[in-house]
Amino acid sequence: MESPLIYVSVLLLNIFEFSSGIVYNKDDTEKRFACSNKGFPQENEIIKLYLFLENLKIQCFFQTENEIASKAMLSVFTSGGLAPSLGIMNSTYNGIFHFNLTLFSDRILWLVDIPRENITQSTDIAAVEEWLVRITLHHGLNIYATEGTLLDVIREPILQWTPGDVIPESEISKLYPHVVDLKVTKCPCANDVALLGFIVDTIVDGVYIGITFGGFWHDYDTTWFNMTQTIYSQLQEEYEDLSLVDMVLTNHFLVILTSLGLFVSEDLRYPSRHSLSFSRADFCGFERVDYVKGKLWYNERCFANREHFEVDYVTVTFERNRTLSESSSCFYSQEPFLEWVPCLPHIFKGIKIFPTVLTFLVDQERGTGVYLFYNKVRKTAIASVSTLRNNEPNSQSKFPIFRFPSSFSSPVGMVFHPRSHFLYAYGNQIWLSVDGGNTFQLIANFHDDIIKKTFHSFYTSAITFVSQRGKVYSTKAGMGRYSAVGSVTERIFTLYYDHLGFLHKLTLGRFEASGPPTAFGNSRNLFGQPPDMGFETALAPQHTSLDEIIFFAYVPENEPQETIYSKKFGNIHYGKVIHSGKTGRAYIRKVLQHTTPKGFLSSVIAEMKEPFGLEEVNESSCLSSSLLINKAGNVYKLTLDSQVVQALFEDTDIEKTVVLPGYSSFLITSILDNKNALAIATMPESAPNNMTFLKSTWFLYNFGQRNGRTWKIYSKPCNYWFQHDDSPSLNIVKYIDLGNSYVLKAKVIRNAKGFRMLEIPLLTVFVGNPNLLEVTAEVTFDDTDSYVITISAASKVLHQGSTSLAFIMWSASTECFVTTMVPTLKSSCSYLRSMHHIPSKFIPFEDWISGVHKDSQGFNLIKTLPINYRPPSNMGIAIPLTDNFYHADPSKPIPRNMFHMSKKTGKFKQCANVSTREECNCTKDQKFSHAVAFSDCREKVPRFKFPITQYPVSLEIINEDGRVPLQSPYLVTVTEVNMRHNWKLKHTVPENIKRMKQLVEPILGAAVYNPSGLNLSIKGSELFHFRVTVISGVTFCNLIEEFQIYVDEAPLPFPGHTLIAVATAVVLGGLIFIAFMFQLQGIHPWRTFQRWIRRNQEKFSSISLSELIHRSKSEE
Amino acid sequence: QLCRSRTVRTGKVFNLIQDVQGDRLYFHPTTTRLIKHPCEKNIALYLGKQVFFTMDNFETSLLPFTIPTSMQVGVPEVTSAHFAGSLLLLVVDQKVYIYDYENNSWSMSLGIKHPVTHVSGDNCCYTGSLFCVHVSNLVFAYFRGDQISQTYIYYSNTGGFSFWKYHYDRQAEIIGSLGGIFHFFSLSQVAMLVVNQGKGMFKYSDHPLNRSFGLSFDYNGTLDILIAPGQRGILLLWFENSLLFSHNAGQLVDTVRVKKGDQTLFSSIFEAKITIHNIAVTENELAVITREDNLYYGNLGIVPSSIIKFADQYIWSEDVALMFRSPGTLEILTPLRDTAFPAFDFQKCLVNIQALLMDPELHVGKCKIEFLTGEFIYRMYTIDMHSQLELTASLIPQPGTSLIPLVMVSNPHSLGFQATFYENGYTSDGNTKYKLDIFLKQQQHWGRTDSNFTSSLKKATMSTLTVDIANKEISCVDIKPLSTLISVGCDLDKKIVIQNKVSACSMGILDPLTLQDNYSFIIEKEFYDPGFQGQQSSEDLHVFYSYQQLGCPLLVYYDTLWKPVVELWRKDSFQEVIDAEYVLLEVNGQFSYSYSLTAQSAMCTSQPQNWTTMIKEFGGPFFWNRENYVSCHDPNNNAPLRWPDVQYQILGGRTANQIIFGHNGFYVFYISIVDPYYSYCQLETIFSIYVYGAFPVQLVSAGVVILLIISSILGSVWLAYKTPKLLRxxxxxxxxxxxxxxxxxxxxxxxxxxxxxxxxxxxxxxxxxxxxxxxxxx
Missing domain, CATH: 1.10.287 (Helix Hairpins)
Incomplete structure (x- = not known):
């Protein structure tokens, strides 16, 4: 209960150390640190750290050319008082730890030792995000910042299991000849934890997987398992030809599709001693042939600090026409994947020729299911969205069905980019939907090549598409542009993005990574040299202004219809650079498709960065003459001056372009004779007719391809810096409670001067679920023409959920490290949000331990409770009636246990069924927790003098951003845990609160108080234990706080002392007064009494005398 | 073309022949040195075949520098020279001579009994700082090359006038010869260069560096050691074929590389096979002239230092020397003998470094810094105990580039910092401005060090803060690193004042007019001891009351336990009430007061100090201060608590000790804050109090008096009863x-x-x- 508090305070302490945002895409920051957990860190390696139960020890050194220089740099920094600092962050947490300064004669490395508790308190197994670590010199300055990861090995679910028999790598390599494909699935929260599965042919059978905890960087971080026996044990009969088909690792389960069925693991969070067991999901009527063609679909999302609305869904589709006996060829299930239901709602069943379901994905942000259908007969694909109601898709589609054009003839699948709301449909084209499947836009067209696999990195937003032919294309999430990056030559391979977004190529027996070891340089390309994205045709340049140029792509007249696309500019060229074979380059700004002029079916508008090289006279002799242009039907005839003998048209001049300033350009298509050539105009409207251009007033460009293509298209270097304030992480998760709001700020900085300024937004924002939160964006250009965007999100409805927000720098090059930032906003209660009671007198922690904290009067403010203490009840001090023990020790006698009722009540909680206090295992946190759940552990409570009047009950809310006092509308109810009375609360009730109170009180059936200015008065004695609860409906959080007050030095419950004292005083005073009055009045009771006595005596004696006389007389 | 020469020739129009008087000094026949006064630009000393002393930067023809014959030097060979403030110290014939150039007077320094060859010292150019005067006055004199175990080292704290023998800790145990001894103020350490078997290393005097030597380096030949001005701890060690460099006052000594563009050609001078003739150093620049007639230039940055070669020009001669005129302007100086006149002329060649670096053949990158400034440069700061300092610097990079600013301190063992770098607006031409906030406090209070990394918190130290750009190009000639001197020590503006709210004057007990009028009072002989030992004196003491100094005395009622309320003031503003430990002493030796606590009741774990022992130990009163105070609660104090019943004479701090007065009258107290962790200052003052309300001394015991009173009351009651009866x-x-x-x-x-x-x-x-x-x- 108390542990979150400590966690929060650690967190808060660290938050304030960050002062400025980090600028991404700056290319010149050198990565200089090499760090490791154990031993001497290796140079040029990605920093991979692992957190175990013990302290996290990290050694770092500064990488330079050689070892001596790196020692020298360490000493220079140390003697300058500089040591690096380590930032540990994930989407909700960031902490800063400093490497200590050490005399460099003592040590040649920097070392830091962080107790595990300072990073995380929990040790339970759960889906936890892998941390990002950033080591920088000079904390805060982001100098030599080097990134790495930190994995909590103790909590990562899959790492706690052995899913089969461990086998050595040598045995795995025996399989290689029989492997037909590889499958990788990674842990949604920690991408460095991944499973590699082998799909084997029918000769060998079995399920073989490798589990890595270090992102396949090294051989030693992968363990190989033979799961064949584990799978077979689930099958009643002996089957043959077992092979892996597909697998998905969700947050808490492992789902494996094999040729013999679909197997679902037990919950990975609760490991037992035996190895991982699976259960088989039954699909009636499906057999091996179907399973082999099956596919699993999963929307990858990390559910760290999971909330009730966060559930994993997995879909399985089979490539088979539905027969009458089968309900569907697509099934989906939610955690724990025991019940698989058909994807299609019942109503669809009636339709006769219904298209097959290629993919069904659950959009968790909007609570919908997205279908990708394919009609094999008509070869058309459609997308449809249905709202999920009670986990069943509604038969009515949410939006009108989206029909893809017929060019999207072979769709393969659909995938959500992890942790975001970008939906990609792929096949022979790539389509992107940013609105959850309502509409799609075309990103890429591959015509007859088909994209078979996609790979995603949530961290860098990078996406890689691999086609049937082994071509590799890459883009960034949400971007409208993409580029070709090369091709894969291996037959059997798969790709994999690790947690830091480094792409790995996994082939049989060989893992290649794109990151270092090439040290400080750029990352290595896994797919050969960056390919030229040009195509085989000639270009005709046309200047439109000084720095703007249009390139027309020439399509020869005789080009067959099917291959026309290969002579046209396409989407891929958008945002690329055209390089000339000579000099010059231009950035492509726009791609245009058109039907006129004839011969030019596409063009690009480009921004000239460097002028293009012209043809010289020695290359084209025609330039030494003037030029006459005549229209000849659709084409133009170019004629040279016959007087100039040396000026001739030659064969090499074909596909060169005549450029006339102020007029249309002409692409020479054929040479008629030495002096005449035919050409086509780029802009027939502005083409000159029957005009002569003198020598040197016309120019010739060569963008032809006849003698080898003279132009090339490559990716553009990164052109924007991206700055994100307030947070060091790109994938933050922010919680927005009811009535709260959050502001996000980002900035786009152009990184070079003389860049063309755009008036249109540089940044587009998409909201995953616009209905959840009120999101408004405000954009401005600042003094340096940087583009600043401020997004504010406020809670809107009493509905919990999460939505992703995406910032896309749409005009950034795909070469940029960051083009997209995807923060997640949750309309929910943050796990860091809690309510706290501020004690009226602060007592330092050391004093709590010692148990003595005296105020100025020497009154000890800490009461150490007696062992097995129970607070008194209304029936009397000695008759406790509560179930709660304090300072429990089962080995000691229980005091105040005389009465039957007291004996009946009182139950140990933490100490139940143990014999001594030690066995209760009370932690320090539990001992100092106010929570009633830990009352057994509680030893010391704050002590106050009787009576308590006007004790201020001040409460505050602690969240990520700091502390705020609790005030309306957070009204509270207050109860005494041990059902004691004799206390009273006083609070101010303004008019608005009065109404709220009247509204809420009948519903709750309890008194509701205004938390500001709440005062407590206690008339009783001994321990009071209060619980304050914030009423529901004002926050998503369950805000409860408890506090204790021990009232001491109370007077006796029976006012005997006072009564006796008063009575005595009254009696004494009365006596004195009477005596005085008697004296005054001259009454002397003593004398009277004496006299009376004397008289009596006399009387008596007389009587006796007479009697005596009488008696004697009678005797006589 | 490096530069164009010009010749300085003045005063030679008239045929007036000046004579050279005295013994002509000389340095070395083949090499030269040029020593510039670190603080005064135009004063310099040229050492070569002749010695010249100039006060106008060699802008006049000069006669060779001589020493008066009256000084009776044997061989007038100068082996070392050093400017200490306005004094020029010269080692001539193994003795130290002082030339006061302001008064043009010579003297010989006192106290040196053994031959010395070198003097070393540093200069601090922050004028008006007491600390700086102290820096300039500290000079070492030593014999270079002598075996350390038996050599005699002298130091002076009077700017060289008088020397004392310097005792280096365990000097006799050090094996090797002496390469030099220096006071590195940047590190607050005295360091000795120990040369042994071709290796040199620095040995430091104080914790935490005294445990081991600095890293060793190759020591070839006899290295001259130059301390670059600015107290940044930059050292240059050089000889003909060796040029070494240290950032951190010798803890790590590295070779200077020879570069071309980004490429390192040679990793040391020795490898480059060049022979250095002369070098010149400023705070962040270095120029080297070689016998091969080449000029090299480098800057002293954070990254390993390097020099680049400029185009050749015939400039070298045996007499040539280099000096920096201003940042980026180098002067090549050659004295020219004049056959007709005894005064030498000077050939000067002014090199504009910035212009030379523009040469594309040098492949020097463009400077990425447009602007770098901080308001703290040329200022000195003080950080007293627990105080903090915030400095800011601003920086503008060239558009589209990013800089790596590094903040460093020269003495991280005592001064720690945290820096933050952030965007802070734009310039008018749209360039982004950056701001660097540096937050400084004592390293011991940051908690980011190993326990043995920090120096003693008690000791006052100093440190230099430098802000430099790590990825600075050599072409950034005009962009100097920002540096400032920070003294972790006493803030001289601090003083203590005793709160005087209830004075004897304000209560009307004493009249201020009377007090001001040469007032004096008598202390009876029973109550004071001039020796502060608590013995009665033989005669009464007449004390003059200095109202000027003490003001009206504080009024204290005799019967109350009392301790003064001590306030800390800085300049004229109140800071806080001091809660630290302090001691009081009556200046006239009155002992008629005592302390409420004893050593035992003050919970001492060891025997506390008291005035009697302190006076005995230090030979007089008023010597009890933060330097010699040892707390009796200190767990490291191992003096056993032998007399637990002695008075505990320390007030303040954690104990509730107070003073009990036994006698009416004036008391004049001396108060000294002895808590070493309160401030680096010696906080002390004198104040007076007036105690009143004490009974005169009793002659008869109280019992008798009470008995008498009671019996007289009883008697009178009896009389009152009896008299009327008797009368009847x-x-x-x-x-x-x-x-x-x-x-x-x-x-x-x-x-x-x-x-x-x-x-x-x-x-x-x-x-x-x-x-x-x-x-x-x-």
């Missing part, structure tokens, strides 16, 4: 009658007497009663 008896009546008669008679007598008195009027009236009362007894 016959005897009583007689007495009554007798008394009435007596009364009547008295009356007459009285009347008579009264009239008589009226006549005489001399007799005191008090006398009347006695006979009257006496007679009434009858």
């Amino acid at each position: 008896t016959a005897r009583g009546r007689r007495i009554k009658k007798c008394a009435t008669q007596l009364c009547r008679r008295c009356k007459t007598v009285c009347q008579f007497r009264a009239s008589a008195t009226a006549r005489a009027g001399t007799e005191p009236p008090g006398r009347h009663r006695t006979p009257h009362g006496g007679r009434s007894d009858h």
